[in-house]
Amino acid sequence: MTLDPEPLPKTTSIQLFKSLFLARRSEEYIVKHYPENLMRTPMHMSMGQEFVSVGVCAALEGKADVFASYRSHAAFLAQTHDTDLFFSELYGRSSGTGEGKGGSMHLASPGQGHILSSGVVATQIPVAVGAGFANMRLGTGRTAVVFFGDGAADAGVFWESLNVAALYRLPVMFVCEDNGYAVDTPREARQVPASLTEAVKAFVCDSYEDDSGDVESVYRLARGAVEKAHRERRPAFLNVKCCRYLEHVGTGDDWHWGYRDKAAVEREWISRDALLQQRVRLASLQMSESAIVAVEDEIDRAIRASVAKASQAPIPGPERLYAGVFHEKA
Amino acid sequence: MRKLDYAGAIREAMAQEMERDPRVFVYGIGVPTWSSIFGTTKGLTEQFGPERCFDTPICEDTMTGFGLGAAIRGLRPIHVHIRVDFMILATNQLLNMVSNYIYSTGGKLKVPLVVRAVVGRGWGQGAQHSKSLFSNFTHIPGLKVIAPTTASDVKGMLTAAIRDDNPVICFEHRWLYWAEEEVPEEPYEVPLGVGRILRPGRDVTVVGLSWMNVEARLAADILYKRGVSVEIVDPRTLAPLDEDLIVESVKRTGRCIVADCDWVESGFSAELAARISEKCFGRLKAPVKRIGFAHTPCPTVRELENEFYPNARTIVRGIEEMLGLEAANLDGEDFFSHERRFRGPF
Ligand SMILES: Cc1ncc(C[n+]2csc(CCOP(=O)(O)OP(=O)(O)O)c2C)c(N)n1
Numbered sequence: 001m002t003l004d005p006e007p008l009p010k011t012t013s014i015q016l017f018k019s020l021f022l023a024r025r026s027e028e029y030i031v032k033h034y035p036e037n038l039m040r041t042p043m044h045m046s047m048g049q050e051f052v053s054v055g056v057c058a059a060l061e062g063k064a065d066v067f068a069s070y071r072s073h074a075a076f077l078a079q080t081h082d083t084d085l086f087f088s089e090l091y092g093r094s095s096g097t098g099e100g101k102g103g104s105m106h107l108a109s110p111g112q113g114h115i116l117s118s119g120v121v122a123t124q125i126p127v128a129v130g131a132g133f134a135n136m137r138l139g140t141g142r143t144a145v146v147f148f149g150d151g152a153a154d155a156g157v158f159w160e161s162l163n164v165a166a167l168y169r170l171p172v173m174f175v176c177e178d179n180g181y182a183v184d185t186p187r188e189a190r191q192v193p194a195s196l197t198e199a200v201k202a203f204v205c206d207s208y209e210d211d212s213g214d215v216e217s218v219y220r221l222a223r224g225a226v227e228k229a230h231r232e233r234r235p236a237f238l239n240v241k242c243c244r245y246l247e248h249v250g251t252g253d254d255w256h257w258g259y260r261d262k263a264a265v266e267r268e269w270i271s272r273d274a275l276l277q278q279r280v281r282l283a284s285l286q287m288s289e290s291a292i293v294a295v296e297d298e299i300d301r302a303i304r305a306s307v308a309k310a311s312q313a314p315i316p317g318p319e320r321l322y323a324g325v326f327h328e329k330a
Numbered sequence: 331m332r333k334l335d336y337a338g339a340i341r342e343a344m345a346q347e348m349e350r351d352p353r354v355f356v357y358g359i360g361v362p363t364w365s366s367i368f369g370t371t372k373g374l375t376e377q378f379g380p381e382r383c384f385d386t387p388i389c390e391d392t393m394t395g396f397g398l399g400a401a402i403r404g405l406r407p408i409h410v411h412i413r414v415d416f417m418i419l420a421t422n423q424l425l426n427m428v429s430n431y432i433y434s435t436g437g438k439l440k441v442p443l444v445v446r447a448v449v450g451r452g453w454g455q456g457a458q459h460s461k462s463l464f465s466n467f468t469h470i471p472g473l474k475v476i477a478p479t480t481a482s483d484v485k486g487m488l489t490a491a492i493r494d495d496n497p498v499i500c501f502e503h504r505w506l507y508w509a510e511e512e513v514p515e516e517p518y519e520v521p522l523g524v525g526r527i528l529r530p531g532r533d534v535t536v537v538g539l540s541w542m543n544v545e546a547r548l549a550a551d552i553l554y555k556r557g558v559s560v561e562i563v564d565p566r567t568l569a570p571l572d573e574d575l576i577v578e579s580v581k582r583t584g585r586c587i588v589a590d591c592d593w594v595e596s597g598f599s600a601e602l603a604a605r606i607s608e609k610c611f612g613r614l615k616a617p618v619k620r621i622g623f624a625h626t627p628c629p630t631v632r633e634l635e636n637e638f639y640p641n642a643r644t645i646v647r648g649i650e651e652m653l654g655l656e657a658a659n660l661d662g663e664d665f666f667s668h669e670r671r672f673r674g675p676f
Contacts, residue, residue: 065403067399096436097436098433098434098436099436099437101433101434101436102434102435102436106435108434108435110402110435110439115399115402115403118427120426123395123422123426123427124395125395126391126392126393126394126395126396126398126423127396127398127399127402127423128399129395129396129399130395130396130397130399130400130401130403130407131399131400131402131403132399133396133400133405134399134400134403135403137355137381137405138403138404138405140403140404144399144403156389156391157391157392157395157422160391161392161395163387164387164389164392164393324432324433324437324438325432325433325437325471325472326432326472326474326495326496327432327437327438327439327440327441327495327496328437328438330438
């Protein structure tokens with residue numbers, strides 16, 4: 001039996017709720033507006049798994065260099081909280097993170113610590129290791145954090161990156177958002193080790209697993225892991241079990257694909273949805289329903305304003321096509 | 331001025347830049363070992379410490395991503411591949427990540443990454459230690475590609491590459507490492523994207539790439555004795571290309587042979603020939619001719635390897651044909667043989 005951990009400060013619980021709600025509500029707006037065909041970029045939705053990046057980014061308190069896959073909406077918002085930039089990029093506007101040239105799969109705002117997102121599976125992983133090396137050499141005190149799916153752990157580059165990070169003693173955080181599937185292929189059909197968490201232990205790193213589905217659990221885990229990683233100068237692997245609610249790419253569901261059972265997913269995951277859990281927790285911390293609703297309304301208004309702003313923002317002119325292939329001096 | 335060979339010039343460029351800028355570091359398989367990439371990284375670990383000159387596991391894809399990550403978080407990496415063939419494992423990162431990061435983030439960011447890759451040849455390098463593959467990389471927007479021929483060029487161009495805020499791939503032909511030249515001791519830049527006339531001439535332009543400029547010079551000497559004046563243009567930078575220099579030269583001479591150090595099919599020579607044909611159409615007295623490797627994997631056995639690679643003789647014959655000259659007897663000519671310098675093993 002484990003003892004209940006010390007409760008987190010109430011402000012932290014509220015922050016985590018806000019961050020979860022920001023990601024969830026932003027994606028709800030994407031679902032709503034996607035059919036208008038103004039956001040013409042392949043959406044890989046985070047919905048259901050937001051608590052992983054929300055918990056980790058909060059734990060790093062702004063000192064993360066985040067590297068993400070194409071499924072990066074939640075990580076981007078958890079790290080930057082910048083819905084203006086986010087929606088501008090999705091709408092393909094000059095005011096976006098890459099003036100629309102990146103889109104949903106290439107969200108990046110290095111000034112805010114979201115360094116890159118990448119659409120080729122696992123490619124972001126070694127880049128995070130290099131960032132970890134730069135942070136070590138330059139003494140920035142920052143931590144490179146890389147998010148990827150369990151499918152990326154099929155790839156050699158994942159194991160190579162672990163090896164290099166351990167070899168060079170870099171405190172890089174490898175965070176696997178383990179939703180159990182690569183598109184519709186289950187992990188068991190792709191990987192031999194019964195447990196990724198165990199397999200990773202062969203590398204000199206700390207390997208953790210979390211199947212709580214709870215943002216506070218991930219937050220605690222990440223705080224401990226990052227502290228230890230820096231202290232011991234070695235990488236950490238966090239395998240966080242989660243569930244993607246929507247289809248692999250696009251904004252609809254995929255129950256009709258038949259590879260997973262809707263009732264089981266509802267029972268095992270949606271019924272204990274991380275955002276709902278956190279909302280219940282706030283209530284149990286004596287936060288009134290009206291206070292919670294006020295928090296939600298404020299975030300909702302901010303997102304709506306960002307969506308409106310983005311949909312009105314200028315589209316890059318044809319002269320921008322050839323611009324920025326190479327670095328443009330300021 | 332003091333003389334230095336091409337390998338020494340590379341080493342000097344890196345050492346001077348590492349001295350000047352503590353963010354510069356060099357890494358790759360075998361970089362700090364005794365053989366030190368043909369001496370090009372010799373002593374750098376001793377001089378700058380193991381954090382700035384180090385060996386890596388054999389995982390080129392990962393170590394290229396590593397370079398990108400270091401570059402976008404404040405360092406200036408130089409990644410070395412002892413063969414172009416091994417850099418193929420890095421192409422996922424180079425083509426999917428390194429080349430498009432600046433563009434997809436709106437042009438504001440910097441990727442100061444240099445990748446050096448050695449073109450192997452001779453003593454039976456065979457099919458997997460002899461590739462150039464220039465056009466695999468010039469095909470990709472967002473990469474700068476250089477292939478310096480002379481010692482003074484490689485020092486200045488590598489220096490410029492290290493100081494550049496964009497990714498640069500530097501192709502170094504293994505046989506050029508012996509080429510000695512007067513090389514200034516102080517650091518200097520030879521700007522990227524600017525070609526060079528290696529030898530002025532009137533009758534025909536040879537656009538040479540990398541080692542083929544050495545062969546072109548030999549060919550030009552031979553033809554000079556027969557009263558044929560050959561102009562040799564070395565683009566030096568393949569991307570972005572100094573098209574004007576080449577076009578001006580061909581407009582003057584009216585004839586052009588592209589001597590590539592690579593396969594002809596879909597090679598960089600095709601790009602050059604197309605551009606020259608387009609820009610010089612009315613001025614050409616003959617179709618642009620291309621010379622390059624035989625379209626086979628590189629054979630190991632010396633006798634077939636001789637057939638595989640073009641050389642000065644191939645260039646002489648090409649020019650004779652273009653000018654309608656009879657084929658001269660070349661028996662007395664002294665053609666380059668690597669056995670003079672190189673008897674293996676690598
Ligand atoms: C190298 C590569 N191969 C194939 C694909 C096509 N693809 C895109 S996502 C995906 C599944 C990845 O699953 P996982 O890593 O678990 O991430 P998730 O989508 O579940 O977040 C595949 C096969 C790709 N983008 N890149």
